[in-house]
Amino acid sequence: MKYAVIIPDGCADWPVESLGGRTPLQAARTSNMDSLAASGVVGWSRNAPDELQPGSDVATLSLLGFDPLACFTGRAPLEAAAQGIELGPNDWAFRCNLVTIGSKSPTDPTEIMQSFTAGHISTEEAVALLQTLQEDSGNAALRYYSGVGYRNLLIFPENAKEPVFGRETLTFPPHDYTDQPIEPGLPQGPGREVLLRLMQESRRVFAEHPVNRRRIEQGKYPATQCWLWGQGRKPNMELFAERFRGAVKGKELRGAMITAVDLLRGIAKLIGWTVLDVPGITGYVDTDYAAKGRYASEALAECDLVCVHIEAPDEAGHEGSVEKKIRSLEEIDEKIVGPVVETLKKHGDWRILVSPDHPTPVVAKTHTHGPVPWLIAGSNVCPDAAERYDEPTAEKSNRSFEPGWKLMPCLLDADFPGTTP
Numbered sequence: 001m002k003y004a005v006i007i008p009d010g011c012a013d014w015p016v017e018s019l020g021g022r023t024p025l026q027a028a029r030t031s032n033m034d035s036l037a038a039s040g041v042v043g044w045s046r047n048a049p050d051e052l053q054p055g056s057d058v059a060t061l062s063l064l065g066f067d068p069l070a071c072f073t074g075r076a077p078l079e080a081a082a083q084g085i086e087l088g089p090n091d092w093a094f095r096c097n098l099v100t101i102g103s104k105s106p107t108d109p110t111e112i113m114q115s116f117t118a119g120h121i122s123t124e125e126a127v128a129l130l131q132t133l134q135e136d137s138g139n140a141a142l143r144y145y146s147g148v149g150y151r152n153l154l155i156f157p158e159n160a161k162e163p164v165f166g167r168e169t170l171t172f173p174p175h176d177y178t179d180q181p182i183e184p185g186l187p188q189g190p191g192r193e194v195l196l197r198l199m200q201e202s203r204r205v206f207a208e209h210p211v212n213r214r215r216i217e218q219g220k221y222p223a224t225q226c227w228l229w230g231q232g233r234k235p236n237m238e239l240f241a242e243r244f245r246g247a248v249k250g251k252e253l254r255g256a257m258i259t260a261v262d263l264l265r266g267i268a269k270l271i272g273w274t275v276l277d278v279p280g281i282t283g284y285v286d287t288d289y290a291a292k293g294r295y296a297s298e299a300l301a302e303c304d305l306v307c308v309h310i311e312a313p314d315e316a317g318h319e320g321s322v323e324k325k326i327r328s329l330e331e332i333d334e335k336i337v338g339p340v341v342e343t344l345k346k347h348g349d350w351r352i353l354v355s356p357d358h359p360t361p362v363v364a365k366t367h368t369h370g371p372v373p374w375l376i377a378g379s380n381v382c383p384d385a386a387e388r389y390d391e392p393t394a395e396k397s398n399r400s401f402e403p404g405w406k407l408m409p410c411l412l413d414a415d416f417p418g419t420t421p
Contacts (some may be wrong), residue, residue: 001379002246002347002412003305004296004340007063008332009056010314010360012391016322020155024313024322024362025373025390028329032338033354033375034388040377042386043399045407047372048358050096054367055173056263056314059357064267064307065244065408066237074232075263079153082266082275083145087234088226090158092165094195095230097174098126098150098223101182111182116174116318117150118222120284125211126152129223133290136205142198148283154198154228171229175318178365187228191393195228239272247412256299258292259283259309274303281321283311285324289335293303296336297343308336325362344378351378352409354389371395374407381416 003204006141013023048054049069057075058068076093087093102113127146134144134223147152156165167193172185203225207214212222241252254286257268258276260283263276278290278295299306310332316324337354344350355374358367373394375386386393410417 001304001349001351002300002344003253003350003411004300004344004352005305005307005335006332006340006352007060007307007309008313008329008352008354008356009309009311010277010317010358010367011325011329011356012359012370013317013325014359014361014363016362018322019295023391024325025329026080026392027322028326028333030329030333030389032333032341033119036337036341036352036354036377037375037386037393039383039388040375040381040386041384041397041399042373042375042393043390043397043401044371044373044394046370046405047173047399047404048369049403050369053173054358055230056261056357056367057267059367059404060264060267060309062404062418063355063357064240064271065405066271067403067405069269071235071237072232073235076153077232077235078234078270079147079151079230079262080155080266081235081269082147082262082264083147084146085153085155087155088158089234092156092216092231092233094154094156094171094228096130096144096152096154097223097227097229098129098152099227100175100221101224104181112158112180113174113182115221116178116227117236119196119215120380121150121196121215121221121223123147123149125215125223128211129209131208132209133202133226136201148207148260150223151262151283152226154226162417165231169231171195171231173366174227178318178320180266199225201229209253218413232235235270236414237267237270241272243271244412246407251304253304253412254302255305255307256303257307257309258285258296258299259307259311260310261309262314268307272306284315285312285328287312289331293336293339295341298348300340300343306340308340312337313356314360316378318365320365322362349374349379351381351411351416353407355407356420372399372404376411376416380414 047059098118168189172189255273260281312328
């Protein structure tokens with residue numbers, strides 16, 4: 001059996017007034033996904049437990065069959081794994097976003113989050129900014145690591161001689177505060193003063209940096225500071241092949257991940273999957289969808305399970321762009337889902353799962369808790385009454401997984417459950 005998992009990140013949405021009360025998934029032309037839905041099963045799951053923030057870290061772990069309440073330690077440690085950063089038992093990793101913060105208006109000095117991506121700053125620009133920040137820090141123990149674009153890391157080694165962080169340390173994702181005041185999103189609890197000081201120091205370092213001067217001249221958002229969040233210690237993850245050995249009758253599944261995002265790369269490495277490098281993928285709506293579909297199809301010759309993660313719908317949701325979200329879904333359907341299904345069928349028995357990790361409604365501009373629609377089609381999957389793949393169809397289904405991490409064993413079960421789980 002060959003498996004494919006397609007994750008259109010954050011594609012689940014709410015009804016949009018400008019679409020006549022439809023969701024972007026309903027409005028998009030997705031003939032391949034609709035065909036799969038008609039030949040397979042559509043249902044819903046909740047991938048982010050109420051106790052945890054509904055980020056891609058928590059929700060993706062759940063979608064891939066891992067209970068986040070049991071294994072999640074924080075977002076940043078997962079991204080550290082992607083970069084091959086070995087964390088000690090007492091090290092702390094923090095996500096270090098480059099963001100743009102400005103006054104609400106010329107007459108209102110309230111600081112708001114103008115862009116949690118610093119206008120989708122390039123990786124090259126981020127490297128230059130972080131290098132200067134590292135040199136200016138005066139603390140050789142602190143280590144800044146550039147990632148992809150605005151997504152970067154800060155590591156506090158156990159010998160950093162800073163106040164100890166703890167479970168009571170609270171930080172908040174910058175994307176939760178788009179166009180909103182930042183004050184409620186600043187760090188709280190143990191280590192708060194340290195984090196605030198580092199964030200404030202980054203403002204000083206970035207203020208006159210050549211990278212920002214050029215961006216302002218080009219009419220782009222400057223990176224006004226770093227934003228620290230998503231902290232955690234080294235996770236202890238079970239290998240995917242070991243966790244699901246029983247589900248596939250002793251076979252050790254060879255998995256591969258295609259993604260432009262360090263978070264997903266890190267999860268893949270921790271669970272023992274190969275990470276495939278695909279030229280031209282960006283983690284934004286301008287990514288090379290066709291390349292993802294092509295590399296995924298080719299990988300099925302060697303791998304038992306290929307997972308393709310696409311960040312574009314999530315980024316469109318954060319921007320509040322209905323048009324970009326619809327366009328990204330249509331690109332995913334045509335250039336990834338279609339070619340991958342065609343290749344799967346050439347390998348004999350096959351099965352595919354299409355599911356977002358969490359909702360990112362364009363109205364909310366951030367991740368939310370709530371159900372997401374999924375579809376499963378392929379060998380030994382008896383079709384239900386679904387005619388297309390979207391949220392209303394999933395809501396009518398009696399197939400639900402709460403918690404969502406219980407969905408993966410059903411995908412892998414050779415005799416797909418014919419009754420309601």
